[in-house]
Amino acid sequence: MARRLDPALQQRVDAFLDAKGLRRTKQREVIIHAALTTTEHFTADELWEMARKIDRTTSRATLYRTLSLLVESKLLREIDLGRDQTVYDPNFNESPNHNHLICLDCQRIVEFEDTHISLLEDCITRRLGFQPASKSIRIEANCQELKKTGTCKARKGHA
Ligand SMILES: [Zn+2]
Numbered sequence: 012m013a014r015r016l017d018p019a020l021q022q023r024v025d026a027f028l029d030a031k032g033l034r035r036t037k038q039r040e041v042i043i044h045a046a047l048t049t050t051e052h053f054t055a056d057e058l059w060e061m062a063r064k065i066d067r068t069t070s071r072a073t074l075y076r077t078l079s080l081l082v083e084s085k086l087l088r089e090i091d092l093g094r095d096q097t098v099y100d101p102n103f104n105e106s107p108n109h110n111h112l113i114c115l116d117c118q119r120i121v122e123f124e125d126t127h128i129s130l131l132e133d134c135i136t137r138r139l140g141f142q143p144a145s146k147s148i149r150i151e152a153n154c155q156e157l158k159k160t161g162t163c164k165a166r167k168g169h170a
């Protein structure tokens with residue numbers, strides 16, 4: 012396996028598996044590792060391909076079950092990028108308040124953080140009598156290629 016899981020993240024995974032009384036099977040570990048060591052956003056199908064490269068016996072049933080466990084444990088976030096498919100984002104562990112720019116054509120994703128936006132979101136939320144829990148905004152945009160040429164060659168790229 013390429014990258015090791017960050018020790019703090021590994022602890023959260025272990026604690027979660029323990030709390031759920033789940034065994035550490037090879038398959039489950041491969042899926043968790045693949046999901047949490049990438050910095051790209053991915054679909055279930057893309058994770059399936061990543062996991063199959065490490066362990067060919069990985070089953071789809073285990074993949075879907077593990078994915079929903081990771082979302083439940085907040086180690087992985089399901090995000091709405093305006094696509095038909097569900098996209099998973101492992102980057103909220105490191106940057107819990109990041110935002111997304113997404114190209115309307117090629118759906119290229121660019122992440123960004125901004126303390127001013129974050130403060131503003133807090134202010135608005137409190138002003139309306141709520142308590143901020145998690146925040147992320149999505150900006151639909153034209154990427155440089157779309158802006159320049161009016162169309163993107165790659166339909167689906169992950170920046
Ligand atoms: Zn993201």
Ligand SMILES: [Zn+2]
Nearest residue numbers: 114117154163
């Ligand atoms: Zn584009």
